[in-house]
Amino acid sequence: MKCAVHACGRDAKRKKSPKCDTDVPLLVLSSRNRGILQPSCDSGIASPLPSDSFKYLTWHELEEHDVQGSQIRCPRVREGPSEEVRFFRGEHHTLYAKKEVTEKEKWEQWLQEDWENCVSLNLSYQDLGDLYQVENCKRILRRLIRVERLWLVDNSLTDLSAICLPRCKELKLCKNHFTSFKQLPKMPEIQHLSLDENNIETLDGLSALRHSPLESLVLKRNPCEFPEDYRQLVFSNLPNLKMLDGILKLPEDCLPTETNLLSKICTIL
Structure with a gap:
């Protein structure tokens, strides 16, 4: 599951995530800096935001966080562009080496998603343009037994x-x-x-x-x-x-x- 993750600056500290049934939006902060591009004054194109290198990163890949699915109010559940598409877009800074996930890590991810305990959730505007993205969304919906x-x-x-x-x-x-x-x-x-x-x-x-x-x-x-x-x-x-x-x-x-x-x-x- 892909989730919209935002970082504020290079040395930002983690912020405790609000519960899912509050009206306060989630803000996930990380101290990691992954290849943030430097501003270019001559290109005439707006420079990437400090969080740009995180926009296709799953929340499970963040080094420091304590966020569960039941705490996120507006998660992004669709999958991002493929690595090939990102390469041709020139978004090299969003490419990361993928390690093989063990069964234990899959189970830990399942527990961390915690959709069974979610009470209030907004999955709007997901741009589900691919069959896999639709099925991933339905996978989450099937787990919402308490929403x-x-x-x-x-x-x-x-x-x-x-x-x-x-x-x-x-x-x-x-x-x-x-x-x-x-x-x-x-x-x-x-x-x-x-x-x-x-x-x-x-x-x-x-x-x-x-x-x-x-x-x-x-x-x-x-x-x-x-x-x-x-x-x-x-x-x-x-x-x-x-x-x-x-x-x-x-x-x-x-x-x-x-x-x-x-x-x-x-x-x-």
Whole structure:
């Protein structure tokens, strides 16, 4: 798993990482200096930042740190460019010799990731352009057995039906490529769900959320919101729902009963 790591200066000291469910962003500091390029005043190109040599470095390769996955609020889970691509970009300072990882080191890395104890996590804007990156993201999602608040905005996701989020109460899946409610993860405790700016065409499969404690749902800018009785259909499928697209349930959002419908027909005749 790749994580966005930032360094501040050559002699910066380590800073204790905040817990995952706080609003303070993570800052990982390291005293290592790996081939930082010197500024060039004649090139006309902005000089690399002091942390530039760390931008493709996994957090597990830092010499001094005590960071766990459950402490990181916005990790980078996708893999960086290949060594060949970095070479042709002229990013030689980001190339490091890879040592063979033992089974013990793999287990230590697994424990350090600690995704099972994560409660709040933002995995948005991951730029998952490669199949390996998508699978790596799903690998982490399968370990989030205690997460209650999860953001997956703008990740080009198409199908998470094999994922189960047993304790998730708030899930943001905005700006992805879902076309059906059947592609959503299993989330029996969901209360707040955002699916705006996807490509969900119909309300088929929405009833799967009928027995969940879902209170608010956002479906704006999906094709399924075009029918005139859109709001009535959504609320009829989700009796516990209190808010749709940021608007509280209104009396007119309830489908007319059969008796009232027959009465109107008789009146017209």
